Amino acid sequence: MAKKSTTKRVKRAAPKAHKPARPIALYYWPTPNGHKVSILLEELGVPYDLHPINIGKGEQFAPGFLKISPNNRMPAIMDPGGPGGRPISVFESGAILQYLGRKYGRFYPAEERARVAVEQWLFWQVGGLGPMAGQANHFLNYTAEDLPYPRKRYTDEVNRLFGVMERQLATRKFLAGAYSIADMACYSWVKSSTRFQPLDEFPHLAAWLERLGKRKAVVRGMAVGAELRRPMTDAEKAVLFGQRAR
């Protein structure tokens, strides 16, 4: 777990009705999965404390962090003012977005049809776009060997998934009606994947990316912890790749 000395307070005005006793703790590293939550917190304008989890140094395996996030992955949050006024921790970015969306009643509609529309795109991102783009990035940038088959498999899949977004965005500005946690979940993954998958064949997706990129909260959310990011060293690769149960 991040040391206290690395903790930063990000001050934003909280909506009065939901003002928590203490700020939400965000366990975070500046990656696309982390950005989903920093973007939502910035959109909500609630105060939060940033707890960097340096995944290259193995801080995700610290026993204190594993209590919050048993999957040894960030992001995670701890909300001191959870249900019943008691603390609650949440891991898995999709569950965090849902929790915060429900808690503050924003970007995640309560009406069932609208909620299902958001959820299907949120789960599409968590189960599809994120993992596939992550694997594409891995085989393009992090393997010592030249492995054309997995590279093609995952970059093809990202291309296909971009096509799915393109069709959805051809007739609407956002993925699921109004701007929602589903858009926030996809933004950073689409943006980072443009390094290997240009958007020339996806004009509606390109327009969506630009639309979101103009939102001040998205810009702030993407900038959270940017100063922590460094090119990955071999020692960090050894921590991150080849993990097994024991």
Ligand SMILES: N[C@@H](CCC(=O)N[C@@H](CS)C(=O)NCC(=O)O)C(=O)O
């Ligand atoms: N399904 C998880 C994935 C989170 C995830 O993969 N986080 C990565 C960084 S993007 C991580 O913490 N990696 C640490 C590790 O591999 O040990 C979520 O959506 O929250």
